[in-house]
Amino acid sequence: xxxxxxxxxxxxxxxxxxxxxxxxxxxxxxxxxxxxxxxxxxxxxxxxxxxxxxxxxxxxxxxxxxxxxxxxxxxxxxxxxxxxxxxxxxxxxxxxxxxxxxxxxxxxxxxxxxxxxxxxxxxxxxxxxxxxxxxxxxxxxxxxxxxxxxxxxxxxxxxxxxxxxxxxxxxxxxxxxxxxxxxxxxxxxxxxxxxxxxxxxxxxxxxxxxxxxxxxxxxxxxxxxxxxxxxxxxxxxxxxxxxxxxxxxxxxxxxxxxxxxxxxxxxxxxxxxxxxxxxxxxxxxxxxxxxxxxxxxxxxxxxxxxxxxxxxxxxxxxxxxxxxxxxxxxxxxxxxxxxxxxxxxxxxxxxxxxxxxxxxxxxxxxxxxxxxxxxxxxxxxxxxxxxxxxxxxxxxxx
Amino acid sequence: xxxxxxxxxxxxxxxxxxxxxxxxxxxxxxxxxxxxxxxxxxxxxxxxxxxxxxxxxxxxxxxxxxxxxxxxxxxxxxxxxxxxxxxxxxxxxxxxxxxxxxxxxxxxxxxxxxxxxxxxxxxxxxxxxxxxxxxxxxxxxxxxxxxxxxxxxxxxxxxxxxxxxxxxxxxxxxxxxxxxxxxxxxxxxxxxxxxxxxxxxxxxxxxxxxxxxxxxxxxxxxxxxxxxxxxxxxxxxxxxxxxxxxxxxxxxxxxxxxxxxxxxxxxxxxxxxxxxxxxxxxxxxxxxxxxxxxxxxxxxxxxxxx
Numbered sequence: 001x002x003x004x005x006x007x008x009x010x011x012x013x014x015x016x017x018x019x020x021x022x023x024x025x026x027x028x029x030x031x032x033x034x035x036x037x038x039x040x041x042x043x044x045x046x047x048x049x050x051x052x053x054x055x056x057x058x059x060x061x062x063x064x065x066x067x068x069x070x071x072x073x074x075x076x077x078x079x080x081x082x083x084x085x086x087x088x089x090x091x092x093x094x095x096x097x098x099x100x101x102x103x104x105x106x107x108x109x110x111x112x113x114x115x116x117x118x119x120x121x122x123x124x125x126x127x128x129x130x131x132x133x134x135x136x137x138x139x140x141x142x143x144x145x146x147x148x149x150x151x152x153x154x155x156x157x158x159x160x161x162x163x164x165x166x167x168x169x170x171x172x173x174x175x176x177x178x179x180x181x182x183x184x185x186x187x188x189x190x191x192x193x194x195x196x197x198x199x200x201x202x203x204x205x206x207x208x209x210x211x212x213x214x215x216x217x218x219x220x221x222x223x224x225x226x227x228x229x230x231x232x233x234x235x236x237x238x239x240x241x242x243x244x245x246x247x248x249x250x251x252x253x254x255x256x257x258x259x260x261x262x263x264x265x266x267x268x269x270x271x272x273x274x275x276x277x278x279x280x281x282x283x284x285x286x287x288x289x290x291x292x293x294x295x296x297x298x299x300x301x302x303x304x305x306x307x308x309x310x311x312x313x314x315x316x317x318x319x320x321x322x323x324x325x326x327x328x329x330x331x332x333x334x335x336x337x338x339x340x341x342x343x344x345x346x347x348x349x350x351x352x353x354x355x356x357x358x359x360x361x362x363x364x365x366x367x368x369x370x371x372x373x374x375x376x377x378x379x380x381x382x383x384x385x386x387x388x389x390x391x392x393x394x395x396x397x398x
Numbered sequence: 399x400x401x402x403x404x405x406x407x408x409x410x411x412x413x414x415x416x417x418x419x420x421x422x423x424x425x426x427x428x429x430x431x432x433x434x435x436x437x438x439x440x441x442x443x444x445x446x447x448x449x450x451x452x453x454x455x456x457x458x459x460x461x462x463x464x465x466x467x468x469x470x471x472x473x474x475x476x477x478x479x480x481x482x483x484x485x486x487x488x489x490x491x492x493x494x495x496x497x498x499x500x501x502x503x504x505x506x507x508x509x510x511x512x513x514x515x516x517x518x519x520x521x522x523x524x525x526x527x528x529x530x531x532x533x534x535x536x537x538x539x540x541x542x543x544x545x546x547x548x549x550x551x552x553x554x555x556x557x558x559x560x561x562x563x564x565x566x567x568x569x570x571x572x573x574x575x576x577x578x579x580x581x582x583x584x585x586x587x588x589x590x591x592x593x594x595x596x597x598x599x600x601x602x603x604x605x606x607x608x609x610x611x612x613x614x615x616x617x618x619x620x621x622x623x624x625x626x627x628x629x630x631x632x633x634x635x636x637x638x639x640x641x642x643x644x645x646x647x648x649x650x651x652x653x654x655x656x657x658x659x660x661x662x663x664x665x666x667x668x669x670x671x672x673x674x675x676x677x678x679x680x681x682x683x684x685x686x687x688x689x690x691x692x693x694x695x696x697x698x699x700x701x702x703x704x
Contacts, residue, residue, distance in 0.1 A: 053596050073599040086597035090615045099611075100601035147601065 002154035008059035034202035042211035079148035229389035244332035245285035255329035259305035268393035286382035292358035330354035460672035482673035495654030514579035522587035536577035586620025
């Protein structure tokens with residue numbers, strides 16, 4: 001077990017493109033860190049630089065107290081689980097798991113006991129003498145993990161380990177991975193594009209975009225207090241509503257209404273990066289779907305804004321209700337949102353009309369095609385600078 | 399005549415059954431179960447097998463005939479004799495060339511496969527300058543007509559002392575066999591997922607260990623395939639053997655049969671030549687039978703989710 005320290009880690013290809021730019025990260029001993037981001041954001045490259053399968057163009061990579069930049073993968077004492085498992089097809093499950101131990105010249109008796117113990121933990125005991133070809137996807141996944149845990153390495157590295165499994169198995173293996181990581185307490189770096197995996201498994205999540213780390217924080221902090229537009233749009237499902245707003249003093253004008261910012265938000269704004277600016281300014285306002293509510297179901301509407309809008313469609317899910325509200329005026333930030341949608345591999349809503357996604361109490365009686373009175377919790381709104389995308393007043397973590 | 403027809407039908411029926419057995423694996427296989435098409439298949443198989451096997455049967459028949467009946471033009475010998483086989487193994491004209499053939503072919507195969515395995519691995523895995531040139535150069539050599547280099551080679555071998563020695567044949571065989579082996583093996587190596595090697599490296603293997611413990615076992619079918627190709631090429635060669643040898647020191651069987659002498663000067667050694675031809679076919683048959691079990695597709699199944 002070991003900590004992993006990255007200082008100014010950069011991966012630059014021969015043609016000058018940077019897959020990973022200037023990453024600083026400290027992963028503590030025993031910590032479970034997840035690298036997340038849309039495809040092509042450099043998360044796998046970063047993982048492969050940790051394990052040594054990619055050269056580091058610039059910067060310093062330390063495992064424990066040792067700089068490992070120039071060490072071959074075999075000398076880094078890390079275990080990796082590949083996306084496609086990469087099991088050795090000519091070896092039995094037992095020999096697959098024993099492979100790293102045999103290379104390390106571990107005595108036979110110890111190899112046997114360690115493999116059998118790992119097999120017990122992973123419920124593979126009955127399959128030890130089978131070949132990988134005769135195993136199911138989930139079992140192959142376990143063998144790949146078995147090969148990692150028998151070694152007691154300094155850290156586990158996972159490269160999208162669940163993306164080849166079907167949905168049910170994925171949830172099951174996710175719990176399994178969490179259990180095993182807890183059991184062994186080994187430092188773990190895990191790459192995924194699935195934010196559910198990131199949010200449920202990690203101690204801390206690093207969000208990457210185009211090779212640049214956007215924010216490294218606990219899942220709770222990422223969700224409640226995203227550092228910029230990209231993190232705000234990426235984390236959360238359905239994702240945060242991003243609407244244009246006009247800020248003058250503490251008055252915020254939204255396409256569907258105007259409100260006074262609560263004192264706490266105004267204070268944060270004054271203390272934050274956008275602070276001293278007086279007069280009018282354009283902002284991007286981020287509102288999570290669950291921070292809307294049916295006004296008739298809210299007792300105290302004082303710290304929010306009540307507004308009336310047409311409801312396009314609703315989805316009633318039993319425990320909650322999603323209402324989709326059309327509004328106009330998003331052209332003001334269309335360029336920023338278009339770029340964001342491109343980065344997130346999402347489709348941008350076309351046309352003049354945009355849609356608000358709201359999550360209401362299941363008891364709500366809003367109806368499709370009719371006007372509805374909704375309330376929005378002003379304490380929980382996020383404000384972003386339209387130029388830089390940085391958060392202006394980050395709400396406190398709840 | 400009746401016997402021949404019956405035999406042919408049996409061959410046909412066997413062929414048909416094989417096709418049907420192969421049916422489920424090939425989507426189109428069930429066509430063969432339609433009666434008309436099935437019959438057509440059988441007849442086609444019989445025709446091809448008969449066409450290919452007839453010369454072999456004829457040689458076998460010749461080798462079993464006595465000198466007196468050798469020219470009677472009958473496929474079934476009137477009486478069967480092992481005299482020709484006894485003759486070739488006692489005369490000394492055949493045993494030494496047989497040893498030469500086995501030795502030279504095996505050594506060439508071994509060297510070619512080992513060198514080709516390393517070369518093909520590098521070609522499949524690494525990007526190095528001149529890779530394309532190397533591959534096309536190898537292909538060009540393999541396509542080069544051997545007869546055009548025989549003359550210069552003869553002179554060079556006389557000067558360097560390689561003439562009429564084992565290395566004198568092994569070297570030119572390697573020249574032509576290596577490109578074939580490299581191309582075959584490179585194709586097999588490319589099929590093996592790169593992740594397996596990286597997994598091995600992360601598991602603590604040096605590049606050589608990853609090659610020996612992971613890649614090579616998976617490429618075994620390819621190794622055996624290229625070994626067979628190389629072996630058959632050396633075993634069958636006549637041109638180099640007849641041109642670059644002068645005594646039984648290095649002369650291989652194909653060339654040696656041309657120098658067979660009969661018991662008397664007035665008879666052609668047809669029977670012995672036929673017997674020698676049958677004997678040299680046996681190793682090839684054994685080799686293919688032994689190795690075909692190793693040449694199984696799908697050895698990498700289960701390595702990665704595909």
